[in-house]
Amino acid sequence: MGNQLRELAAAGQSIWLDNIRRSMFASGELQTLIDQGLRGMTSNPTIFEKAIGAGTDYDEQLRTLAAERDTAAIFEALAIRDIRSACDLFRPVWDQTHGLDGYVSLEVSPTLANDTQGTIDAAARLWRAVDRPNVMIKIPGTVEGGPAIKATIAAGINVNVTLLFSVDRYETAANAYIEGLEERVKRGEPIDAIASVASFFVSRIDTAIDKQLHAKIEAGAHLEHLLGKAAVANTKLAYQRFLKLFGGERFAALRAKGARVQRPLWASTSTKNPAYADLMYVEPLVGRDTVNTVPPNTLDAILDHGTVRPETVLEDLGRARATIEALGKEQISLYDVTEQLVADGVTSFADSFNAMLAAIGSKLEKLRSDAPPKVSLALGAAQPAADAALDRLGTLDILKKLWLADPSPWSSDPAHVAIVTHALGWVEIPQQTHAQSSDLREFAQSCAKRFDHVVVLGMGGSSLAPDVLRRTFGKTPGYPALHVLDSTDPQQVRALDESLDIARSLFIVASKSGTTTEPDAFYRYFFQRVQQTVGAQNAGDHFVAVTDPGTKLEAEAKQAKFARVFTNDPNIGGRYSALSYFGMVPAALAGYDVTAILDRAINAMHANARTVVPHDAPGVRFGAAIGALAKQGRDKLTILTHPSVRAFGAWAEQLIAESTGKSGIGIVPVEGEPLGEVGAYGEDRVFVYVGATLPGDDDAGARACELEAAGHPVIRLAMSDAYDIGEQFYLWEIATAAAGAVLGIDAFDQPNVQESKDNTKRLLAEYAQKGGFGEPEPRVTSSDAQIFPLAGSRAAALGSDLQSAVAAIADQIRAGDYVAFNAYVPMNGVNEDALRRIRAVVRDAHKVATTVGFGPRFLHSTGQLHKGGSNEGVFFQFTYDAPFEIAIPGMVGFRTLERAQALGDFESLDKRERRGIRVHFPGEVQAGLAAFAAAIEHAVGARA
Numbered sequence: 012m013g014n015q016l017r018e019l020a021a022a023g024q025s026i027w028l029d030n031i032r033r034s035m036f037a038s039g040e041l042q043t044l045i046d047q048g049l050r051g052m053t054s055n056p057t058i059f060e061k062a063i064g065a066g067t068d069y070d071e072q073l074r075t076l077a078a079e080r081d082t083a084a085i086f087e088a089l090a091i092r093d094i095r096s097a098c099d100l101f102r103p104v105w106d107q108t109h110g111l112d113g114y115v116s117l118e119v120s121p122t123l124a125n126d127t128q129g130t131i132d133a134a135a136r137l138w139r140a141v142d143r144p145n146v147m148i149k150i151p152g153t154v155e156g157g158p159a160i161k162a163t164i165a166a167g168i169n170v171n172v173t174l175l176f177s178v179d180r181y182e183t184a185a186n187a188y189i190e191g192l193e194e195r196v197k198r199g200e201p202i203d204a205i206a207s208v209a210s211f212f213v214s215r216i217d218t219a220i221d222k223q224l225h226a227k228i229e230a231g232a233h234l235e236h237l238l239g240k241a242a243v244a245n246t247k248l249a250y251q252r253f254l255k256l257f258g259g260e261r262f263a264a265l266r267a268k269g270a271r272v273q274r275p276l277w278a279s280t281s282t283k284n285p286a287y288a289d290l291m292y293v294e295p296l297v298g299r300d301t302v303n304t305v306p307p308n309t310l311d312a313i314l315d316h317g318t319v320r321p322e323t324v325l326e327d328l329g330r331a332r333a334t335i336e337a338l339g340k341e342q343i344s345l346y347d348v349t350e351q352l353v354a355d356g357v358t359s360f361a362d363s364f365n366a367m368l369a370a371i372g373s374k375l376e377k378l379r380s381d382a383p384p385k386v387s388l389a390l391g392a393a394q395p396a397a398d399a400a401l402d403r404l405g406t407l408d409i410l411k412k413l414w415l416a417d418p419s420p421w422s423s424d425p426a427h428v429a430i431v432t433h434a435l436g437w438v439e440i441p442q443q444t445h446a447q448s449s450d451l452r453e454f455a456q457s458c459a460k461r462f463d464h465v466v467v468l469g470m471g472g473s474s475l476a477p478d479v480l481r482r483t484f485g486k487t488p489g490y491p492a493l494h495v496l497d498s499t500d501p502q503q504v505r506a507l508d509e510s511l512d513i514a515r516s517l518f519i520v521a522s523k524s525g526t527t528t529e530p531d532a533f534y535r536y537f538f539q540r541v542q543q544t545v546g547a548q549n550a551g552d553h554f555v556a557v558t559d560p561g562t563k564l565e566a567e568a569k570q571a572k573f574a575r576v577f578t579n580d581p582n583i584g585g586r587y588s589a590l591s592y593f594g595m596v597p598a599a600l601a602g603y604d605v606t607a608i609l610d611r612a613i614n615a616m617h618a619n620a621r622t623v624v625p626h627d628a629p630g631v632r633f634g635a636a637i638g639a640l641a642k643q644g645r646d647k648l649t650i651l652t653h654p655s656v657r658a659f660g661a662w663a664e665q666l667i668a669e670s671t672g673k674s675g676i677g678i679v680p681v682e683g684e685p686l687g688e689v690g691a692y693g694e695d696r697v698f699v700y701v702g703a704t705l706p707g708d709d710d711a712g713a714r715a716c717e718l719e720a721a722g723h724p725v726i727r728l729a730m731s732d733a734y735d736i737g738e739q740f741y742l743w744e745i746a747t748a749a750a751g752a753v754l755g756i757d758a759f760d761q762p763n764v765q766e767s768k769d770n771t772k773r774l775l776a777e778y779a780q781k782g783g784f785g786e787p788e789p790r791v792t793s794s795d796a797q798i799f800p801l802a803g804s805r806a807a808a809l810g811s812d813l814q815s816a817v818a819a820i821a822d823q824i825r826a827g828d829y830v831a832f833n834a835y836v837p838m839n840g841v842n843e844d845a846l847r848r849i850r851a852v853v854r855d856a857h858k859v860a861t862t863v864g865f866g867p868r869f870l871h872s873t874g875q876l877h878k879g880g881s882n883e884g885v886f887f888q889f890t891y892d893a894p895f896e897i898a899i900p901g902m903v904g905f906r907t908l909e910r911a912q913a914l915g916d917f918e919s920l921d922k923r924e925r926r927g928i929r930v931h932f933p934g935e936v937q938a939g940l941a942a943f944a945a946a947i948e949h950a951v952g953a954r955a
């Protein structure tokens with residue numbers, strides 16, 4: 012294939028693609044064409060009919076729109092998503108050509124072709140809905156379309172005038188553009204950022220005229236020489252009119268103010284008569300300031316054997332005029348033909364449009380019959396409160412505010428307003444990351460050749476989504492295994508290190524702020540390991556960074572020559588970043604289908620779009636319910652999961668805890684708690700079952716039914732397969748934002764996570780100064796544990812051993828509390844099992860919710876709630892003396908760091924007079940946890 016697209020561009024003609032299909036975004040097909048020099052895209056109702064009417068590309072999104080009854084609105088939602096995807100892919104072309112090319116056209120409904128005001132309104136609505144500077148709204152050049160073109164241009168909207176067949180109608184369209192600009196000038200508005208094309212239809216002229224010629228030839232006339240000549244002739248004459256109109260004085264005044272010419276766009280340029288050359292409507296029509304939009308087969312022909320000669324549109328003008336005259340002499344009226352073609356064109360687009368709406372209708376009917384709702388609420392007595400919360404969110408216009416980054420539903424305090432205004436980038440991020448999916452895929456493919464392991468080095472919001480994806484999707488054949496390091500425990504660091512082949516490992520340093528201590532420590536440690544293994548020169552090539560623009564990490568990564576630095580949208584907080592580079596770079600590197608995950612997220616985005624009424628938006632309904640339930644005291648949001656998405660809870664836990672646990676209130680997420688008997692759950696619970704429609708009977712699903720029957724509120728979130736995790740990420744984010752508004756808190760800050768980060772830094776500085784932490788004396792010391800009480804338990808009679816101390820704290824547990832086990836120990840299967848057993852014992856005995864967090868990981872998650880939320884927590888903090896230290900270049904070792912984090916956490920809880928104890932195991936963790944389990948079982952037994 013040659014360089015024809017670039018040669019054409021050099022000759023002043025841009026080639027656009029006259030086609031759109033959802034699969035071309037995900038497959039990378041469109042990106043490849045753009046890379047070859049394609050510079051724009053057009054769509055029309057027939058193109059969409061073909062794309063949407065056939066195949067299953069749109070079924071996913073249709074499923075999320077199943078409640079919507081208006082098929083035209085559904086079509087718009089489908090089309091807008093494609094147009095946005097295309098606009099995002101063409102955006103670099105738009106940027107590089109300074110707004111000359113990179114446009115994607117979307118046509119107003121052809122049913123409005125004879126309705127001026129209807130067209131003006133529809134154009135404005137579509138422009139706002141697509142919300143991209145490189146979209147063009149297509150308006151037919153009918154009699155009624157003329158004033159609509161002028162008004163739409165005057166409104167500052169890019170216009171593609173379509174269905175132009177005659178030179179005179181073309182001139183009307185061009186004048187409408189000029190008049191629209193003039194109106195703007197009169198109003199003192201800028202005109203330099205407006206683009207327009209006039210779509211002049213070519214091949215259809217030959218089809219119509221040849222038909223008449225054939226009739227005459229059959230009747231004995233010798234007119235063969237005129238066959239297949241009219242279309243190109245007519246088009247060349249239209250180009251002459253263009254030169255005149257835009258070369259004249261009237262336009263010169265506008266040009267002086269920065270106006271661009273309205274470029275003629277040659278449409279309908281595939282050859283219809285197979286006897287003719289396949290590029291007969293391309294090669295002779297090359298000219299400056301033109302576009303030719305071609306369907307895929309014509310594009311293939313150009314790339315395969317097109318020859319490019321500049322300015323062919325200026326050649327043979329005499330012959331062109333002679334052709335038109337000759338036709339006139341034969342009583343073939345170009346005027347009649349072109350008028351008929353406009354009418355036929357409108358009818359044919361309207362027919363396509365109606366056929367497409369019918370196809371959408373029947374698809375929906377089928378989907379409605381087999382798709383359950385995405386969110387089902389069985390709230391029992393709490394339903395009226397949830398309804399009232401939803402009404403309030405409706406009054407607040409919550410979705411519109413989210414989409415417009417208006418902070419008013421969360422706070423009016425200036426400090427919070429500043430935070431929220433810069434925290435809502437996640438609302439649109441699925442679409443933006445989607446536009447990068449082919450880049451991510453290509454990068455991943457190149458890495459897969461060099462690496463067997465990919466390791467995310469990050470904390471909380473920067474690592475939980477990759478961890479959940481890793482545990483959900485596992486290892487992809489042909490791609491590296493994905494690991495996540497979010498612990499400073501020396502045994503855990505060593506276990507990971509030993510499982511890697513460092514020379515074949517790629518490390519992703521993931522930190523939004525670029526200053527968090529843990530990822531910094533991980534980076535220093537593994538950078539040294541890589542340097543030792545592959546040499547200092549090559550080390551950077553084993554690293555990738557994901558961070559905000561301008562961070563210290565970005566600068567270091569550039570300096571150390573990292574293989575890639577992905578700078579994320581800075582308007583996204585860590586816990587809302589799953590669908591940005593933070594989640595999707597690791598996912599792509601692990602070979603997961605990022606496009607599929609993002610497609611599902613985009614479905615959720617549409618279901619919760621700015622224009623959706625909150626009552627119909629699944630995320631808002633979910634959020635209103637959990638917010639209202641929390642206000643009624645059902646604040647223990649217990650996450651039950653289908654086994655195939657078991658890992659999801661850890662991500663949702665962070666989102667909910669860190670977003671809502673502040674100002675002395677909050678929703679307490681309970682994740683990973685073993686299923687209990689129905690009677691083990693108190694009146695403070697609400698259950699959310701994730702994965703409701705996934706196949707197979709599972710215990711969690713069955714238990715959800717029993718809990719509902721027993722009168723507990725149960726929310727079910729439907730998933731059809733694991734890729735719906737993308738949809739879940741988004742749905743929970745909307746729900747959390749909505750719940751925050753119901754609770755009246757800022758769902759986007761995390762003051763107490765920052766407090767922990769600061770505590771750690773302070774303690775480390777003290778350590779450096781004094782050579783130790785100056786830990787207090789334990790209140791109880793026995794052979795298996797040392798006990799340090801928090802202020803809220805200092806008055807309790809702890810006795811003299813682990814058993815008595817645990818019993819004393821257990822005595823402090825009240826209905827409505829939650830018991831948190833915060834373990835600064837290695838996170839591994841054995842310790843997880845031990846803690847699971849311990850929490851079940853406490854839950855069953857006290858009917859209270861229990862949580863488990865491994866330190867320091869939970870500091871970036873539930874840690875916010877422990878300190879910022881209500882005083883309902885009873886804390887058991889576990890620490891131990893790791894058997895070895897691991898040195899980190901330029902800072903204290905991992906063992907010291909882990910201890911600093913535990914002590915800092917303890918201090919914060921203590922300061923807030925929380926109840927509980929720190930239990931320090933002097934020996935092995937396993938033995939310590941076993942001793943603790945025995946003590947708690949004893950305490951429970953004594954109570955019973």
Ligand SMILES: O=C(CO)[C@@H](O)[C@H](O)[C@H](O)[C@H](O)COP(=O)(O)O
Nearest residue numbers: 029053054055173210215278279280
């Ligand atoms: O109008 C534009 C571009 O502005 C095109 O999408 C235009 O609708 C198409 O080129 C034609 O409808 C295709 O016509 P044809 O090749 O089917 O005769």
Ligand SMILES: O=C[C@H](O)COP(=O)(O)O
Nearest residue numbers: 471472522523524527585
């Ligand atoms: O949840 C986020 C963690 O606190 C990590 O923050 P970071 O991405 O700025 O390193």
